[in-house]
Amino acid sequence: MKFISRDTALAPGREAAAALAEQPGPFRVYSPSYSLPMQTAAAFNLHLADGVEPVHLAVVDQFMARAGGYGDPGFSVTIPHFDGPPESALRDVQPSLKLLGLLNVKYLAAEFPMAWEGLAAEAQIGRTFIYRNRLALPRAWVAYQTQPVQSDWLGQLESLPDVQAVVLTEGDAPTLNTPRPASAAEVTHFAPDRIRLAAATDGPGWLVLSEIWYPGWTAVVDGAPVPVARVDGLLRGVYLPNAGAHNISLEYRPASVIWGGRLAWATLLAIVAAAGIWAARATFRPKNP
Structure with missing residues (x-):
């Protein structure tokens, strides 16, 4: 296992994340090229519509496959799916800005230019192009x-x-x-x-x-x-x-949490009751003559 410093871990995408964090929110950011790593986005309190996650809902896969334009709703640890280098694999893939907008995606960040209708160029920060989604809806x-x-x-x-x-x-x-x-x-x-x-x-x-x-x-x-x-x-x-x-x-408040809390309290009460009974028996135990 290799350990790195916090600054090193947050270096990828830092300048783009800092610029986006200054915009009024709430909003989400989508990157078809993994331009904002999850740890960097989290450090700047940015909400993402993409990322790396081994556990997610099938309905999210279906939605993002259509919204991202890549079309494969099967499981992958990454959203979006990449069949090549992330910085270029989806260069020619047109996203559905309406569906991304429904998910409160106001900004897109890519390592390549995007000329799709509905996008407004905001800035280029290093190698990252920032676009505003004109079809973005509020949260x-x-x-x-x-x-x-x-x-x-x-x-x-x-x-x-x-x-x-x-x-x-x-x-x-x-x-x-x-x-x-x-x-x-x-x-x-x-x-x-x-x-x-x-x-x-x-x-x-x-x-x-x-x-x-x-x-x-x-x-x-x-x-x-x-x-x-x-x-x-x-x-x-x-x-x-x-x-x-x-x-x-x-x-x-899922049912598992509610029932877990009830069982925990029931267990605690049972322990207290058992301790009380044991203490009472010990107190009133007759002494040998």
Whole structure:
């Protein structure tokens, strides 16, 4: 095992990461050339849509294969997939800026020029080209129209004229048909396991949070618990049934954690009870004459 200094570990992509960290957020960055290594991005508090991760959801692979344009939804430890040197393998691959925008990807960083429609050149820092995605959506918003999700949900998303205004819902989720643009929602606190938001609506709407849906997320709207639905194929959605100003909080509390906590308390109580019984028996044990 080789040990290196922190400065050495964070050297790759440092200047580009520092420049991006100065931009107002929240937003994500996508690199088709691994221009921002994960450790460097984390040091500058940047959120990535790409990276190296041996465990991720199949639905994320499907989405990123379409969004990144590389088309292979199979498993790989890297997102995107590289069939050659990362700095050049995807040079001629056109990403779906609409889908990347749905994931709050506001900036793209590449080791090669990208001339795709919808990108605005921002800077060249060393060998890294920085582009702004004109189709980027915010981290959260409220939509007032729904469509039932189809089997080709990725194609369905790409076909929407305004992917922010319409939310794809599943099962018996509440439906809406108010032909109006999406409205704003503000992320007031963000942590990996807890998010707080504020939104004002003049009618029922779906709060869409551009974060990956996963079992175990719970939500509270104005003090009342509500379910967290999967919307747009892989994002989190919370239904807001009434008009007005809303405070929304989401927390990750999977059943395993809840039951684990209960078992831990039960075990502790059992130990305390056993210790008490043992102490009582020892105190009142009759002495030999």
